[in-house]
Every structure is written in C-alpha cells, then in structure tokens.
Amino acid sequence: MAQREVAGDVDAGRSGMSAKIMLAVACAAQFMVVLDISVVNVALPSIRDALGFDETSQQWVVNAYALTFAGFLLLGGRLADWCGRRRIFLAGLVLFAGASLIGGLADSATLLVAARAVQGLGAAVLAPATLTILTATFPEGQVRTRALATWTAVGVAGGAAGNLAGGVLTEYLSWRSTLLINVPIGAVVAVLTVRHVVADRAGAVGPRLDVAGAVLATAGLGGLAFGIAEAADEEWSSPSAVAGLVIGAVLLAVFVAIEERWAVSPLIPLRLLTIRSVSVGNLAMLLAGACLNPMWFFLTLSMQNVLAYSPVQTGLAFLPHTVVTVVVGAFATPWLMRHVDGRILIAVGSLLAAAGFWWQSQLTMQSTYLAGILGPAVVFSIGSGLLNTPITTAVTSGVPTPDAGAASGLMNTTKQVGGALGLAALVTVATVHSTGPAAQIDAYNRAFTVIAVIMVAVAVVGLALPAQRDRE
Template sequence: MLAVACASQFMVVLDISVVNVALPSIRDALGFDEAGQQWVVNAYALTFAGLLLLGGRLADWYGRRKIFVTGLALFAGASLAGGLANSATLLVVARAVQGLGAAVLAPATLTILTATFAEGPARTRALATWTAVGIAGGTAGNLVGGVLTEYLSWRATLLINVPIGAAAILLTMRYVHGDRPGPQRPRLDVTGAVLATAGLGVLAFGIAEAANSGWSSSSTIAGVVVGTVLLAAFVVVEARWAAMPLIPLGLFTIRSVSVGNVTMLLAGACLNPMWFFLTLSMQNVLGYSPVETGLAFIPHTVVAIVIGTRVTPWLMRYADGRVIIAAGSLLAAVGFWWQAQLSVDSGYLAGIFGPAVVFSIGSGLLNTPITTAVTSGVATADAGAASGLMNTTKQIGGALGLAALVTVAATNDTGPVALIGAYDRAFYVIAVIMVAVAIVALALPARRD
C-alpha cells in the first residue's frame, strides 16, 4: 500500500514541475507570452487546489480504492489530451482537467496511509517516505522534463503519464484492498467545490494581472475583489448550508490542524514557486539547456530526500516538532537569500549548488513535521477531509504565491541583467516569507513521537 500510494503521489507532484523546464519550448510552440506562460503551471495548480477538498471527501464517502482508481484514469486521460494539444487554450484546459484528476487522486494517497498506519513512529516513517517521494517527484520532474524536451519534445512531458497511469491502475487493483464507503449516503457539496475553485482562480488571475496592468488597474482590482467575495461565500456555504461540507469546521478547533495549515500555506507559497524561478534563471540567464537545467536540480532532490527520510524522523523522536519546523524554515530562508545573489556571471557551485544544499536541508527538515501536525488528532471518518485540506492549503499557497511573485519579478526588459534582477527579487521575498513560517510554527502544540 505504501509503495502504490507513494508511486501515485510521485506522479502527481512530478506533473507540477515536469513542465517547468519545458516552458520556454511550450511558449515558442504555442505562442504564450512571458506572463501568460504561468497558466501552464497555474491551470493545473488552481484546479488541483480548488477541488482537493471535494476529492478528499470523495475518498471518505465512496471508498479509497474506487476514488483512487478514478483519479488515476482522469489524470492519465487529461495527460493524453494535453500532449496532443495544438493551441495554448487547449493545453491550459487539459492542464486544468489534469488538476481535477490530481485533486481526486492526491488526498486518496494520504488517506490510505493515515487509515493504514496508526499515529506514532510507524505513521511518521510512512509520512516521511510519502513526503520525500513528493520532493523527489518535484525535482525529478525538472530532470525528466529536461531530457524529454531536449531529446523528444515538450509533448512527451505530458504523454509520459499515460503508461505510468495505466500501470498504477493495475497495481492498485492488485495490491490495494477494497474498503467500504462511509455509512452516510453522500450529498456532494458541488456548490462549495465550484465556489472554492472559482474564487481561487479569479483571485490568482487578479494578482497575476498586476504584472501586466499594475495594482491599480480595473482588471486587477476586479479579480482580487471578486475572488475574495467568492471565497467568503464558500466559507458561508460550508458553515450554514452544506449538508455534508467539504471542510467540517470542527477540524479548525484542533490547534495542530488550524495552525499547521497556515504554516503549510506560507511554506507552499515559497517551496512550489521557487522551481519556476530557478528554471527561468538557469535557462534565460545562465544559458543552460533543458537537460543541463534538469541535472542542476539533482542536489535539491538528493539532499531533501536524505534529510526528509533519515534525519527528520529520527529528530522527531527527541525534539519538539515546532522547533524542527522553525529551524528548517530559517535555514531555508538563508538558502533563498543566498540564491537571490545569483548574477549573469555566477558559476554553478556558488550560484546554484550552494544555495540548493542549504534550502533543501531546511525544506527536508520542515515538511514531515508539518504533515504530521495537520493530520494529528483527526477522526478516521474525517481523514480524507484533513488530507484534502492539507493538500489544498499547500497548492493554494503555491498558486497564489506564484501569481504574486510573478508581479514582483515583472520587467519589460528581456535582457539577462534585467531578468536576473527580477528573479532575484522573487527569491528575496521567498526568504522573508520563510522567516514568517518559522514564527507561525512556534504556535503549534508541542509534539514529539
């Protein structure tokens, strides 16, 4: 079960990053502009984030294995459509449908683990493995995307999911046991799902518009205001009218869940967008090829996996989880500040490798304790909702963080010096947010395994 769940999570996270290295090729092939290319990433991320809550509840209501297989089929089918797309619009739509499949699939992977492993060291080890696989998927996506883009085509970065998805379905039917759905006949909270997705999408659009038109433009203001209103309406619907809400509001009375998700939101706003800006820095400024860019990301994977799977679970037996998260966040902030010193003359060791080691150690330390915190003290019947909420806050942070950081890194000059100055500004902001993560983490309840 652990192997199948982690393999599927690897594929979901892989697809968040696999297109990053291919973005310049996709832009040239389908006619995206500099600001518009973020929607190849955000169409997936926003749909994923907006529907994760519904996806998490589906696993509780209809059974984990059934929903797991459904998510795999949706994901693989949308990957096929995206790989064959011949226009920017069709690709963005396909990426959005991929996000739908991922929203159904990802919570089920975590729900399978939390339902299988009891709280304590066994669950911590399982979650550490699941988290490390997610980190590996993010970084492997850059390497795989680089190899496929350079030697085949950017289309292969999407088509590769088709055989992987088919194999995962077969393994799931063979190794993951069927489970009984919840006792209640579900009434799906479609209204809540639509409001959440629409609110996040419109809010991200408004923030992204600031990069083109400025914060005082009517499109930016309208996007931010309408998106905020839709999200407020979502909260009201969940609290007052939803018969079976996507988020049982009682979850927020658990301090580890409420504070942990705020921590996850802020961390997601840093750790997800940094792949986007690193890729552009290496290809647009340092002149790396897609394969060279992918290879340059290997230290990020190796360091984060070693720290996340070996060091962090051991530390969690002896140290307070809050302290580990805070220390990891501060270390990551130092790494991102170092990354912000990149210039057109930087070599690989000082410009990419050194910062990578520092902030990857930090991210490896903080991911597992946050994941453990937000799934602790939750009843089994609400495990899917808690898993969906955690994944949602992480993806919301990543999508909104990317939209906001694109405005920070906006520039009309496409020369290497201007571009690297813009990307460095984004890394300075990421470093500041990581300090905020450390401060918020101290509000978590004390915990050690």
C-alpha cells in the first residue's frame, strides 16, 4: 500500500513537472515569436541606413512579418489540430529559425523583407501550436487561467524585451544580430521539445488543407496594407492606393465566400463566430492589436529621431513597459479575475491605456524621460496588463476541443491583422511632410492620439462580452 502511494506521488510529481516543462517550452516559443515583432524596431534607423529604406518603406521590415504571420495563422491553427501539436510546433520552429538566419545575412532591402515574410510564415505555424499545447494540457478554470496569464505576460514581455534586446544588440554588435539571435534560441527550444513534449496523435482523418484560403487571406491583407501605405506616400485617391484597397477587399471577400460555401475543411469554422465570446472578443482583440503592436514602432522613432536616444538608451527606456505589464498581467490580473467580471477588467484596462497614450501624445522636444516616457508607460502598461488575459480567456472559452487550434489561430490572427493594418493606417496619420524633429514629433503625437481614441472603443466593445469570472 505504501509503495503504491509512493509510486503515485512520484507519478504526480512527474506529471506536474511535465506540465511545467510544456508551459516553459510554449512560453519560450511564444516569447521568440513576439520578440521578433518588436526586436527590429530599435534597429530600424540602422537598417534604414544600411539597406536604403526610406521613412515610409521601413514599415515593411515590421509588416512583412506581421502580414504573413496574420494570413497564415489560421492555417497554422488547423495544422496543429490535424497533424499533431508537437510535429507542427517543431516544423514552425525550424522554418522560423532558418528564415532568421537568412534575414540576418541579407545584403539588400528586398532580401530582408522576403526573409521577414518567411519568418512570419514560420511564426504562423508555431504560435497556434503553443496555445493549443496549453489548452490541451491545462483544464478550464484557475489552472488554465494561470497558464494563460503566464503565456500572455511572456508574450507581452517579448514585445517589450525585444526593444531592449534590439537596442543592446544593435549598438554593441549589429542590427543583424537582432535576427541571428533566434538561431541558438530556436535550437534550445527544439531540444527541449523533443525531449519533454509527448508526441500526440494526428487527427483520425487527414482532411485537405485550405492552403488557397490562407494565400487569399494573406494576399487580401497585403493588398489592404499596401493601399494604405501608398496613401501615406501619395493620397487616398491615388491609383495605386485605390487599386491596393480594392484588390485587398475583393480577395478578402472571395476568402470569406470560399470559407462559407466551398472549403472542405475551412480555416475558420463559421460556427465559432456564433459563440458570442469568440466573435466579440476577437473584435476587441483586433482593435487592441491596432494600438498595442504599432505603439512600439512610434515610441522607438520618437525616442531616437526626436529625443536623440541611442539604441541602448531606447531599449533601456522600454524596461518599465516590460516590468509593469508582466507584474500586472501575470500576478494581479489572475487574482482579479476571480473577483471581478472580466468585462470590467477589459473596460478599465482599455481606459487606462487610453489615458496613457493620450499622455504620450503630449511629448515635446524638451520632455524629460520621467514625464515624457516613464509616466505614460506606467499608465498604459497597467491598462494593457489588465485587459490582455481577460480577452484571451474570452476567445478561448467554450470552444470544442477539435476546434481549439482554429480558435487560437483566429485570436492570434485578429491581433496581428489589427497590428499590421493599424501600423499601415497610423503611418498615414504620422506622415512627416517637412524635415526636422519638431515636424516628426507632431506626426508621432498624432498617431498616439488616434491610438488613445481606439482604446476607448476597445472598452466599449469589451462591455459587450458575456459575463466571465473564474470558477473557484
């Protein structure tokens, strides 16, 4: 009897350790994926000078990654369901690390943008698998909430830490190291995955993958982003801007029609959108993504182009964003979710973020770090930490297990679509029509004002979600 109890304790300990390792692996991969959204931000001035980008085209170093990431995330989510989580996780990891190597060695703007696009494809395969591993490992309730809170906080921290890492690597090594760093990290994560993540079975039936749908989605989003970017260079009525917007809209309309009527195995099971928490939660995620992702881009340019910070100073200036967001998101928010309706947390967090972004829009050339960067950072980082986990919990709750990958892919897609289209649109708002720091800071401040307005809209949408509170 005693021997059986000891054996049971050992098995439970191993099971608990296995879950912790899987959480660590999933978080490490998510950190790397999100890191690469922001790690090049601080390096943008150096990349621009080295490879010949101009002020408008430099956004494609960020958006080439974001668009392919967004467009293929839906396919990546289904791959995790159909082909097995570990297998797809490793495939995405290899593709991501390989593209990072090519991008780090690129000698032209075209090659770098192409490598960033392939990186986004690898990330699209990898990211949904990280969330699917978690939802398959941890049951709904407080245990899953804690795991999701950690995953979310690590992802957000990856965005902020990317700026610090990018600054240090750019100043002391080269902008190339911001991409090459993924190669050794990817190798370590791959080894841990092979050794500790149990291989799961693929789906019983091997359905035809909707590759055409993924291509249409990516091309449609790319068309919209291109049209918006052209409007920044020319004007909204210019032929290139109109053509990009029309082609993008048509391709997305065709994508929706195919998914609804003809796709044998659609990337988005439309039944998911009948779940109120999924549909409304993804709308909130879309709007939040249009704010929280592009803000790194504009903060970096504000600090380097206007306040004359070095890459390392810029990276260090982002540390409070990381610390505050992680503390609030990983520790305070899970506790609050046991006592406060998630809708309230989303609304309060969004309004706090809006206040912080409005404060950020008051930056001047004479601003000190304390009043111009740190103060706003604390306010909108608290807001971001409060709203991210409740939104993530909402869009992954009540989803049937076979659709878990699709739901996670849809959530990540809406966030990245919001970020990519939001950046393209905000660049038009922040277009600099004359030279000099004064003109630049006015342009960047306009972008932060628009971000503040959008965050107020996130608060309104959040209140339309179903009531949610963790079970005790």
